[in-house]
Amino acid sequence: MKEIAEAVSTRLSSSLPAVWNVPETLSQAMDYSLMAGGKRLRPLLVVAAAEALGGSRDAAMPVACAVEMVHTYSLIHDDLPALDNDDFRRGKPTNHKVFGEAMAILAGDGLLTHAFYSVVQASRQQGVSAESALAIVEELSRFAGPGGMVGGQVADMQGEQGVTDLDQLRYIHEHKTGDLIVFSVRAGGHIASGNAEQLEALERYGRALGHAFQIQDDILDLIGDESKLGKKTQSDVIQQKVTYPYFIGIEASRAEVERLTSEAKQALQNGAIPNPQRLLEIADLLLRRDH
Numbered sequence: 175m176k177e178i179a180e181a182v183s184t185r186l187s188s189s190l191p192a193v194w195n196v197p198e199t200l201s202q203a204m205d206y207s208l209m210a211g212g213k214r215l216r217p218l219l220v221v222a223a224a225e226a227l228g229g230s231r232d233a234a235m236p237v238a239c240a241v242e243m244v245h246t247y248s249l250i251h252d253d254l255p256a257l258d259n260d261d262f263r264r265g266k267p268t269n270h271k272v273f274g275e276a277m278a279i280l281a282g283d284g285l286l287t288h289a290f291y292s293v294v295q296a297s298r299q300q301g302v303s304a305e306s307a308l309a310i311v312e313e314l315s316r317f318a319g320p321g322g323m324v325g326g327q328v329a330d331m332q333g334e335q336g337v338t339d340l341d342q343l344r345y346i347h348e349h350k351t352g353d354l355i356v357f358s359v360r361a362g363g364h365i366a367s368g369n370a371e372q373l374e375a376l377e378r379y380g381r382a383l384g385h386a387f388q389i390q391d392d393i394l395d396l397i398g399d400e401s402k403l404g405k406k407t408q409s410d411v412i413q414q415k416v417t418y419p420y421f422i423g424i425e426a427s428r429a430e431v432e433r434l435t436s437e438a439k440q441a442l443q444n445g446a447i448p449n450p451q452r453l454l455e456i457a458d459l460l461l462r463r464d465h
């Protein structure tokens with residue numbers, strides 16, 4: 175898995191075509207956050223889902239990089255003063271702290287749009303069928319857009335202090351975090367020409383995993399180690415965000431992460447996915463994660 179994360183980082187480091195004459199500061203700001211580290215979870219899921227259905231790593235790699243660009247844009251914007259107003263991310267000062275707010279907004283815009291370009295471009299070069307490429311672009315727009323991650327972020331922002339029950343919180347998690355994770359595994363499925371039953375199994379896995387992941391993020395915000403996380407803790411408390419631990423406490427939240435992890439693993443064990451091993455390992459790894 176480390177090997178896949180490294181291959182993704184190498185590929186991301188040269189993702190802007192040299193002939194484009196991109197303004198120097200813009201490309202520096204995009205690279206700054208993209209190359210600052212990060213677990214590369216979503217790319218890993220794209221590759222692991224493709225391989226679970228017998229697809230190739232090479233074919234999955236461009237989409238793996240594209241989803242990391244979308245994720246990185248979302249983190250740059252999430253940290254802006256108008257949103258979470260955070261000063262550290264991936265072990266470094268946040269993008270706007272280094273490049274200023276205007277450039278951070280534009281670096282995010284650049285990463286988001288470039289993700290779509292790179293999916294289409296690479297699909298052409300690598301002979302991914304037009305039908306699969308179209309399905310991937312459609313799903314990336316859907317899961318990252320207003321009905322997906324952006325909508326979830328709006329609900330998160332509007333819900334600050336006003337969330338009164340776990341159902342509302344689940345809606346926020348499902349969209350702000352879960353949707354990009356669901357996209358990642360479904361995209362891997364499309365790359366490997368998965369059938370409807372396989373895509374459905376991957377989606378159920380991604381849905382449960384995404385939910386577990388955000389609850390764990392909220393637990394780590396309370397009790398995690400800043401140097402391991404690469405970001406400041408207590409951010410939710412400072413912003414008076416309503417989270418799982420706020421509603422049900424840390425122990426019950428941990429139990430929920432375990433339950434959701436089992437649910438995710440079960441989704442892959444009905445025989446539809448020929449080679450689920452790596453996806454199962456990822457679920458177990460996330461259960462124990464401290465960053």
Ligand SMILES: CC(C)=CCC/C(C)=C/COP(=O)(O)OP(=O)(O)O
Pocket residue numbers: 247248249251252258260323324327350351391395405409
């Ligand atoms: C459209 C945008 C900007 C989407 C951002 C989505 C997202 C999951 C942000 C991080 O959530 P968080 O604020 O709970 O996590 P962290 O603790 O990493 O800041």
Ligand SMILES: C=C(C)CCOP(=O)(O)OP(=O)(O)O
Pocket residue numbers: 211212213214215245264350351387388391465
């Ligand atoms: C969705 C959430 C909780 C934001 C952080 O995502 P990650 O924890 O995957 O961040 P990186 O490793 O990519 O920095």
Ligand SMILES: [Mg+2]
Pocket residue numbers: 252258330
């Ligand atoms: Mg946020």
Ligand SMILES: [Mg+2]
Pocket residue numbers: 252253258260
């Ligand atoms: Mg945040």
